[in-house]
Amino acid sequence: MTQAFDIAVVGAGMVGAALATGLGRNGFRVALIDFADAPEFVPGSTPDIRVSALSAGSERYLQNLKAWDTVLAMRATPYRRLAVWDQSSHPLTRLLPKPLARVEFNANKLGASHLGHIVENSVTQAALWQAAITQPNITLMPGVAVTNLIQNNNHAQLDLDNATAITATLVVGADGAQSRMRDLAGIGVTRSQYDQQAMVMSVRYRGAVEDITWQGFLPSGPRAFLPLHTAGEEFPGESWGSLVWYDAPARLAQLKAMPTEQLMAEIQQGFPQQLPELTHIDTRASFPIARQHAKHYYQNRVVLAGDAAHTINPLAGQGVNLGFQDAQCLQQLLIVARNNSTDLADPALLSQYENQRRPANRRMMLAMDAFYHLFSNRVPPLHLLRNLGLGAAQALPFARNRVARYAMGLD
Numbered sequence: 001m002t003q004a005f006d007i008a009v010v011g012a013g014m015v016g017a018a019l020a021t022g023l024g025r026n027g028f029r030v031a032l033i034d035f036a037d038a039p040e041f042v043p044g045s046t047p048d049i050r051v052s053a054l055s056a057g058s059e060r061y062l063q064n065l066k067a068w069d070t071v072l073a074m075r076a077t078p079y080r081r082l083a084v085w086d087q088s089s090h091p092l093t094r095l096l097p098k099p100l101a102r103v104e105f106n107a108n109k110l111g112a113s114h115l116g117h118i119v120e121n122s123v124t125q126a127a128l129w130q131a132a133i134t135q136p137n138i139t140l141m142p143g144v145a146v147t148n149l150i151q152n153n154n155h156a157q158l159d160l161d162n163a164t165a166i167t168a169t170l171v172v173g174a175d176g177a178q179s180r181m182r183d184l185a186g187i188g189v190t191r192s193q194y195d196q197q198a199m200v201m202s203v204r205y206r207g208a209v210e211d212i213t214w215q216g217f218l219p220s221g222p223r224a225f226l227p228l229h230t231a232g233e234e235f236p237g238e239s240w241g242s243l244v245w246y247d248a249p250a251r252l253a254q255l256k257a258m259p260t261e262q263l264m265a266e267i268q269q270g271f272p273q274q275l276p277e278l279t280h281i282d283t284r285a286s287f288p289i290a291r292q293h294a295k296h297y298y299q300n301r302v303v304l305a306g307d308a309a310h311t312i313n314p315l316a317g318q319g320v321n322l323g324f325q326d327a328q329c330l331q332q333l334l335i336v337a338r339n340n341s342t343d344l345a346d347p348a349l350l351s352q353y354e355n356q357r358r359p360a361n362r363r364m365m366l367a368m369d370a371f372y373h374l375f376s377n378r379v380p381p382l383h384l385l386r387n388l389g390l391g392a393a394q395a396l397p398f399a400r401n402r403v404a405r406y407a408m409g410l411d
């Protein structure tokens with residue numbers, strides 16, 4: 001027999017699992033489908049190569065979903081300071097005072113305990129799966145892929161690769177940047193690939209867990225440091241961290257193929273001096289980075305959320321924070337629709353979702369683009385302009401605090 005649901009969420013990554021949990025907690029009958037198996041957290045394991053800076057706004061959302069305490073019980077590292085500076089030098093800016101090229105946000109000055117947390121993606125996902133499992137009206141379907149979509153006036157049917165099918169009033173495509181649901185629904189994307197890629201490395205460094213995450217900008221791309229948890233008794237006095245090296249694909253391919261000792265030397269030369277002393281490089285992986293936006297957020301009974309709808313340059317770490325905002329917005333609208341006995345795939349409702357989320361996502365996309373173009377060049381006037389911009393942000397507490405509150409997901 002074909003099982004019937006109110007909502008089928010395809011993709012149980014951070015965004016899909018969060019949305020399904022929220023909907024389940026609000027009484028919807030939800031199917032949560034992912035072609036991967038259930039994520040597992042192993043205490044004492046080396047960190048997941050994929051980590052995200054979760055804003056205070058995302059933390060609050062995960063608290064509402066009863067997943068945040070599970071995240072904290074696994075592993076999460078608060079950061080209290082965030083610094084950004086221009087690492088390149090030019091004769092013109094050498095004449096300017098040094099602090100002008102740097103801006104630092106500090107939780108103390110905002111009356112907050114922290115600005116956000118660095119969390120391994122698999123930890124956030126595992127905590128959300130655990131929260132979803134506790135909801136009796138959520139049916140989790142790990143290790144299952146959707147093979148076909150049929151839509152009619154009353155519901156959508158999803159054929160699955162385990163030779164079964166389900167129906168749902170609404171299908172959410174939360175299956176990431178290469179979304180199969182987006183393709184099945186016939187929704188196109190606009191996409192532009194950046195010249196840079198991101199190479200991420202899990203490393204150990206000497207010293208206690210840092211309370212700062214920072215990014216130094218070079219014309220070839222930024223270099224970023226994100227603190228992770230302590231390395232424990234096995235490596236006393238050491239901590240884990242994540243490094244991101246943005247550069248041209250050919251350069252990153254070269255770095256990725258290097259023996260560890262040589263890579264260590266390249267990092268010492270290529271990263272700002274603020275980098276703590278590294279003792280070990282664990283894993284490395286590179287990711288293509290692209291700006292991608294779905295041409296529509298919905299089509300008939302399929303609606304998109306998270307990376308399936310939009311991907312942005314990760315240089316300010318906002319991708320999943322935007323996805324969580326999509327999920328919250330969609331959940332609120334679906335609750336109103338159910339209370340008004342409206343079809344959950346009513347075009348008026350789904351266009352309201354798109355009207356609220358598209359401009360916000362686009363704004364962040366354009367801001368990241370502006371950052372990328374302003375910093376990834378050697379043109380002297382732009383060099384001066386970005387230094388003056390950083391200097392102004394540092395000198396004007398009001399502007400600095402507004403930016404910080406926005407980045408923290410509080411405004």
Ligand SMILES: Cc1cc2nc3c(=O)[nH]c(=O)nc-3n(C[C@H](O)[C@H](O)[C@H](O)COP(=O)(O)OP(=O)(O)OC[C@H]3O[C@@H](n4cnc5c(N)ncnc54)[C@H](O)[C@@H]3O)c2cc1C
Binds near residue numbers: 036176316317320
């Ligand atoms: C280098 C880098 C650094 C980043 N840093 C940050 C950061 O600091 N902060 C931040 O907010 N964001 C960051 N991001 C972005 C963030 O990782 C993404 O925005 C986020 O992972 C998107 O979550 P999602 O759930 O929408 O998609 P995904 O994480 O891609 O999850 C999609 C899920 O769908 C499943 N799936 C895929 N296809 C199918 C299918 N056909 N059928 C069934 N299941 C399917 C997958 O198994 C997966 O579980 C970064 C990205 C990169 C590349």
